[in-house]
Amino acid sequence: MADRSPRRGERRGMDTLIFRTMAPYLTALMMLFSVFVLLRGHNQPGGGFIGGLIAASALAILGIANGVSAVRRALWFDPIAIAAAGLAMAALAGLLSLFADVPFMTALWAFPHILGTEVALSTPLMFDIGVYLVVTGAITTIALALEEREDD
Amino acid sequence: MAASGIPLEALQTSFALAPVPAVHWLVIAPPVWCMLVGAILIMARKRMGLQSWLAIPALGLLALMDAGLLVAVIREGPITMVMGRWLPPFGIAFTVDLTGALFNLAAGVAALGGGVAALGDIDRTRRAYGFFPFLFLMVGGVSGAFLTGDLFNLYVWFEVLLISSFGLIVLGSEREQLDGATKYAILNLIGTTLFLIAVGILYAMFGTLNMADIAAKAPTLAPSAPMMTLGLVFVAAFSMKAAAFPVNFWLPASYHTPRIVVAGLFAGLLTKVGVYALIRVMVMMFPEEGNAYSMLIGAVAIATMLTGALGALAQADIRRMLGYMVISGIGIMLTGVSLGAQTAISGVIFYGLHSMIVMLALYLAAGVAGRMGGSFSLHDLAGLYAKSPLLSAMTLCLFLSVSGLPPFSGFWPKAMLVKAAFDFGAWWQGTALLVSGLLTTIAAARAFALGWWRMPATGAVDPMRMQASEWVPLLALTLVSLAIGLYPEPLLALTLSAANGVLDPSAYLHSVFPAGVPTP
Numbered sequence: 118m119a120d121r122s123p124r125r126g127e128r129r130g131m132d133t134l135i136f137r138t139m140a141p142y143l144t145a146l147m148m149l150f151s152v153f154v155l156l157r158g159h160n161q162p163g164g165g166f167i168g169g170l171i172a173a174s175a176l177a178i179l180g181i182a183n184g185v186s187a188v189r190r191a192l193w194f195d196p197i198a199i200a201a202a203g204l205a206m207a208a209l210a211g212l213l214s215l216f217a218d219v220p221f222m223t224a225l226w227a228f229p230h231i232l233g234t235e236v237a238l239s240t241p242l243m244f245d246i247g248v249y250l251v252v253t254g255a256i257t258t259i260a261l262a263l264e265e266r267e268d269d
Numbered sequence: 270m271a272a273s274g275i276p277l278e279a280l281q282t283s284f285a286l287a288p289v290p291a292v293h294w295l296v297i298a299p300p301v302w303c304m305l306v307g308a309i310l311i312m313a314r315k316r317m318g319l320q321s322w323l324a325i326p327a328l329g330l331l332a333l334m335d336a337g338l339l340v341a342v343i344r345e346g347p348i349t350m351v352m353g354r355w356l357p358p359f360g361i362a363f364t365v366d367l368t369g370a371l372f373n374l375a376a377g378v379a380a381l382g383g384g385v386a387a388l389g390d391i392d393r394t395r396r397a398y399g400f401f402p403f404l405f406l407m408v409g410g411v412s413g414a415f416l417t418g419d420l421f422n423l424y425v426w427f428e429v430l431l432i433s434s435f436g437l438i439v440l441g442s443e444r445e446q447l448d449g450a451t452k453y454a455i456l457n458l459i460g461t462t463l464f465l466i467a468v469g470i471l472y473a474m475f476g477t478l479n480m481a482d483i484a485a486k487a488p489t490l491a492p493s494a495p496m497m498t499l500g501l502v503f504v505a506a507f508s509m510k511a512a513a514f515p516v517n518f519w520l521p522a523s524y525h526t527p528r529i530v531v532a533g534l535f536a537g538l539l540t541k542v543g544v545y546a547l548i549r550v551m552v553m554m555f556p557e558e559g560n561a562y563s564m565l566i567g568a569v570a571i572a573t574m575l576t577g578a579l580g581a582l583a584q585a586d587i588r589r590m591l592g593y594m595v596i597s598g599i600g601i602m603l604t605g606v607s608l609g610a611q612t613a614i615s616g617v618i619f620y621g622l623h624s625m626i627v628m629l630a631l632y633l634a635a636g637v638a639g640r641m642g643g644s645f646s647l648h649d650l651a652g653l654y655a656k657s658p659l660l661s662a663m664t665l666c667l668f669l670s671v672s673g674l675p676p677f678s679g680f681w682p683k684a685m686l687v688k689a690a691f692d693f694g695a696w697w698q699g700t701a702l703l704v705s706g707l708l709t710t711i712a713a714a715r716a717f718a719l720g721w722w723r724m725p726a727t728g729a730v731d732p733m734r735m736q737a738s739e740w741v742p743l744l745a746l747t748l749v750s751l752a753i754g755l756y757p758e759p760l761l762a763l764t765l766s767a768a769n770g771v772l773d774p775s776a777y778l779h780s781v782f783p784a785g786v787p788t789p
Contacts, residue, residue: 197314198311198312198314199310200307201307201308201309201310201311201312201402202312203306203311204304204307204308204311205308205309205312208301208304208305209305210306211297211301212301213351216295218288218289219288219289219354220289220293220350220351220352220353220354221294221297221301221338221350221352221353221363222352222353223353223354225351
């Protein structure tokens with residue numbers, strides 16, 4: 118009987134054609150949706166934490182379908198470095214209030230007009246993006262480590 | 270506005286706050302700085318050369334910030350900063366009084382010492398697995414715990430320091446380490462879960478988590494609420510964290526397994542957080558309940574002290590012996606908590622500061638001894654005096670200090686506690702303090718006689734040199750201990766007024782609620 122296990126260097130992941138073909142689209146869609154959930158989070162259900170979870174599950178799906186190395190290539194940065202960047206961003210969002218003579222983490226708002234649309238930018242948004250990155254990075258690190266174990 | 274039921278004046282006060290003086294930022298600076306540097310170090314974790322160049326100056330700056338904060342608190346009294354300008358009791362407040370600032374400074378100094386020692390002790394692999402990021406996150410958790418004025422926030426900082434300490438304790442993933450880490454992790458998680466349960470009960474009773482608010486409301490709620498139960502859950506949770514007698518077996522089972530710097534930092538920093546939380550909750554917030562449990566805490570303290578000292582006497586591994594000495598020190602501090610008078614609390618704070626510095630230094634000395642002697646066992650260690658007289662001199666100083674003998678820093682807090690015990694009429698506690706001091710002296714002398722003085726059976730010994738990363742932090746910490754021992758006056762005055770601030774928290778309350786505590 119022929120050995121059907123993938124050889125070293127070969128594509129790794131769940132070996133079904135439909136899943137493998139659909140996974141990148143699904144991942145792209147979920148990433149987009151995670152950003153949408155993140156941005157609507159200030160006044161409505163959503164936010165950085167849940168957006169990050171959606172993004173992490175998108176990457177986990179890609180990992181299951183196309184293998185961990187494909188995810189790592191697609192991410193460009195090490196997931197734990199993404200989490201660290203989020204932590205730094207959240208801390209800096211709090212520190213911005215130092216320049217406005219208000220206590221740590223006090224919300225600061227700016228409403229610039231970009232392409233004729235008023236865009237509400239704020240330090241809570243920056244903090245939330247930091248949370249998003251921390252959750253995405255940390256959960257992806259865990260998920261990739263668990264998926265990788267089967268390959269080794 | 271009227272529909273929401275909030276009076277307009279209240280809204281106006283919350284919007285018309287005076288600008289925050291720059292010096293008040295020192296309240297929040299240490300934990301934020303640690304988180305920020307920790308994050309940068311994680312991002313740069315492939316750049317091995319950069320790690321130590323970033324970490325050591327950052328730790329130095331942290332110690333400077335901590336010192337600046339202490340100076341600011343001495344000048345102004347307790348300082349409060351409320352996150353996001355949500356006025357207390359709703360916003361999370363960071364409130365620093367003298368007790369918190371003193372502990373925080375000692376933690377910063379210990380972290381700097383440990384960081385410098387880590388340059389030699391932590392090898393490339395362990396650095397690649399993130400020693401410095403974990404160190405920063407843990408120190409951030411410790412200083413956050415010392416500085417926060419919100420009980421749930423205190424729990425969060427407990428978790429931060431605990432999770433980072435899990436990372437530090439398994440660095441290297443040796444078999445023995447995983448065994449120690451499992452015991453450490455499970456028992457500490459049970460402790461923090463108990464703490465969380467207590468916080469939940471407290472929130473149900475008080476409807477607030479702000480420490481100043483709780484302290485102000487406790488007397489009015491006491492007749493109608495199960496305060497004694499609540500107090501007992503807190504005592505149990507913090508005793509577990511502090512490694513008090515019946516729930517301390519995780520400490521000797523785990524502290525000898527990680528690298529020596531990690532063990533030293535744990536011994537110096539982590540158990541003290543438990544003692545600090547016990548002071549904050551049972552002495553400042555619930556003094557009535559703390560008094561009611563003073564016999565219980567006193568009995569636990571004696572058991573902790575004596576089992577610690579006897580355990581130290583029975584060990585052959587110097588690292589395990591030091592672990593038991595940490596426990597004995599916790600018993601000494603708990604004695605002061607149970608006595609509750611001003612001199613006693615002041616002695617506890619003083620002892621905590623001394624213990625942070627001296628326990629770290631002792632672990633570092635043990636690490637050097639282990640490297641020079643090739644073993645941590647007193648059966649094999651010999652002739653260290655001939656190998657390095659400098660190491661021996663510093664170790665002797667530290668052993669005398671931990672035993673509570675003059676002229677080192679351990680003497681004064683112990684003298685204060687013994688005096689407080691006899692003044693209070695608690696002769697049994699005073700006697701126990703003296704007996705445990707004697708036992709610790711014997712244990713330390715035994716270790717010194719066997720490991721340092723005894724000549725090895727083979728006879729000749731070649732002198733060995735200490736590396737700079739070994740002698741610099743060791744000498745600095747020993748000198749700190751000696752300096753405190755020789756000139757204790759300023760620190761005595763500070764700890765006395767710190768104890769005053771805990772026993773009579775009116776200045777603390779005023780700092781959080783300048784317009785008076787709101788009545789429900």
